[in-house]
Amino acid sequence: MTFWLLKSEPDTFSIDDLRDQQEAPWDGVRNYQARNFMQAMQPGDSFLFYHSSCQPPGLAGIGRITRAPYPDQTALNPESPYHDPRCHAERLPWVAVDVAFVEKFPRLLSLAELRELAGLEGLALLQRGSRLSVMPVEPDQWKILLAAARRT
Incomplete structure (x- = not known):
């Protein structure tokens, strides 16, 4: 199993959604x-x-990947906020995955709190200039983050 961090703006799609x-x-x-x-x-x-x-901003919960990557059809839909006019059915570089809800944390673990945790120096989220919305998380980082997020 691999661990990931996925970012979303809560007014677009949240852990509650x-x-x-x-x-x-x-x-x-x-x-x-x-x-x-x-x-x-x-x-x-x-x-x-x-x-x-x-x-x-911060960690809100846990999800699970339920379907392997497949072509992201929202890129082809002019009505979608994710429409990419450069794409067509024969050239669709973007992918989607299906995800399922697992757990909502008792409270949001803020970015400021994440910066204070030992052992996360290599976490991509905490690197200066990191703006990726999808990134891997190492197993040892996962354990640290879960322990901190589940503390009330």
């Missing part, structure tokens, strides 16, 4: 490096759900 739907597509990623990470995802992988572009 995923909990309410139980399963949903994770689509709309339009960065090639993030796309490459998504292409490596497999059913059964777990991810930390991170609320971004809000105050405060």
